[in-house]
Amino acid sequence: MSLTQTMMLSPQQWSLNDFSRTRPNEYCQRQCRGCREICELLRWGEVQRRRDSAYQGSSPSRIMHSNYLELDLCAGVSGCDTCRIIRRAFLLEQITGGDAERLEYPTNQWPICAVLRLASSGDSQLLLAIKSPHATLFSAAVQLSDEPRPVLRDATRGGAGLRSDLGELCRVIHDCHNNHECSSRYRWSRRNPTWLLKILPDHHAQLTEGPATPVDYVVLSYSWGDPATMPAAEWAKIKSAGTKTINGRPVPERLRRFSTWELPETMQDAIAVTAALGFSYIWIDNICIPKGTNWDTEAARMHEVYGNAAFTLVASSSSKATDNLLHDRLAWTHRNKACKLRGMWLQNTQMPLDQVRLQSPVSQRAWTLQEERLSPRTLYWSGQRWYWSCAERQVVELGDMECQPSTGESITRSCPQRFLELCRTGDEHQLHDEWLDIVEAYTPRDLVAAKDRFLAIAGLAVRFYNAKADNGGAMITEEYLAGLWKDNFARHLAWSVESAANAGQSLQHIAPSWSWMSLPLQVNTRTKHAFKQSEHFQFVSVVHIDTPHHHHTGSPTDTDSEKVMVANFVNRGQAVEERGRDVKVVQVQGRFRRFIAGNGREVSWRSIEWKRGSRLSFDFGAFPDEHIYARNKADGRIMSRDAHSGEVVGQLDYLAPSDDHHPVPLDDGRPKTRPTPAVLDGEEKALVCLELGESAMLLLMPSRKPGYPDSYTRVGVAIGYGNRKGFFYGCETRRVYLC
Known part of the structure; x- marks a missing residue:
């Protein structure tokens, strides 16, 4: 039956198109009728290789199952080894737990198509897709190899709960803290956050002031969600989780033992993961920055909050704070087993860390960019597995990733810790390149309140400035100018939009026209191109600062500069950032x-x-x-x-x-x-x-x-x-x- 004919069948008719009848193959593996369709693709590949060993191209598409539910049934009931690998391939491509559940939605039950792709290098890959008549709904890939590869260790299986080999993760964290230089290189200070959430037994916690001496605490990076797309009751639950104050102090209900069941689901599960990993403190913005606190000041301290943390837990598996962080890890329902068809071994591939970083819902929110870039160690918790990234190593659950210990060499651009590494080494040219990369990553993101455009990146600006002022009290020429930097001002002015934006959504009431901060939210920009400054261009001065708490009407005086430069080193960058966000002319x-x-x-x-x-x-x-x-x-x-x-x-x-x-x-x-x-x-x-x-x-x-x-x-x-x-x-x- 052709692809077009199958796609015209109704869901009731698909059951007649039975791909799930199995029989043993020559390797003593259960093989279904759908697997025979894949064997036909492999036979096509053999023919092409015989004609030309360097052949490169893709086969015609073949249907190997009528829908995902049939594939799931075949993997579970029929015990087809190939279908188990293909089922896992689809699940491993889903970053959130909700995405994995979507595979089973009745409206998503369309044929599973397979294509064999041959590379000139000799490599081959099975490309899989669930296609409706109008679009590709899900896609996945399975690697093919002439030689067997080590079978992945089995993840812990079971019902609700963590369902993860936390012993392996504990060893990874312990190895970083004891054998890497991440803490000594990137820790900002010995100061704890103003407030921390202390984890108590039996699903309880208590808000406490940060101890005078450093403690190991975890920071949660998550998406609150978009209030416009969620039920009002869910948004109210997220907002009500915030800590209220009386006379500038948190309310007694938070300073006493309280049940974590009161909190949104992502927070509950983050607390559970933190406790299971042996940590007693966690910092969650909505709870640990009490209402009535000077938010501007706290936002500018984010480089310290994240820089001093034991690690940052990124809630990649949830779309909003009321989603669970912990989900049934459906990819590991069946035991891992080597699988072979027509002499080719089938192997699941690993989703690259960058795909988890850049495609998860948490990456669409503006606040989370600086949370990631300011964190020396980051744990990304996706729906099916966890990923660990520090400056020296990246690990994925059940196996190391391609990025191995750096052996002293500069970190590749894909590493989340690149910004911190450049701040440490002080490479001025690359540091400006990295800031432009930050701008490109920041402008497409969304904010609940557009007025927070400066605050959501303030910690990065503070860290950038202090990286250039790290020689103590020396005078420096650098200034923060509404999201741009004076020492490379011409280059920073040369940003562009990928496509013209809606003028009615401009934020020029927040920032001047020459700053990308004045663009509407969620606009793609380009900042990186070959640039050589004209010898005729010169930055002259800051002329006007429009702010209620700074009363400068022209360039800063020598006295003003001296006051800034003799200030405490930690606070100096914060003062520069606060002044810079108000530059207008x-x-x-x-x-x-x-x-x-x-x-x-x-x-x-x-x-x-x-x-x-x-x-x-x-x-x-x-x-x-x-x-x-x-x-x-x-x-x-x-x-x-x-x-x-x-x-x-x-x-x-x-x-x-x-x-x-x-x-x-x-x-x-x-x-x-x-x-x-x-x-x-x-x-x-x-x-x-x-x-x-x-x-x-x-x-x-x-x-x-x-x-x-x-x-x-x-x-x-x-x-x-x-x-x-x-x-x-x-x-x-x-x-x-x-x-």
């Missing part, structure tokens, strides 16, 4: 010119776009001797070309509003302060540009901010205009205000 100097010629003519994007397969370019044959410009209304790209010259393509930060409204001119003909961060239709000729690097420029619109003549608002950027390297030749150098 800066003055810079660079070469300056119009982006579009005054007599430029607008043409449609479609009239100049040139496509040949996957190759995209421009065709100016219809306009050889004209100054022209064009704007792509779908993604915000804008192109300017002078006659007989190369083109420059920029990326606008925002799409033009659909209900365009133009600014009302003042008496002198100048526009008022811009009512929108977008370039409105018809305003393109007002665009000017400021050179940042040899092939990077800011796109600006006049701001006319009161009190700041020659002030401009950022509206976009142009990067990599190799067709027009001389764009700024002979242009004037000006000092302008960026607002």
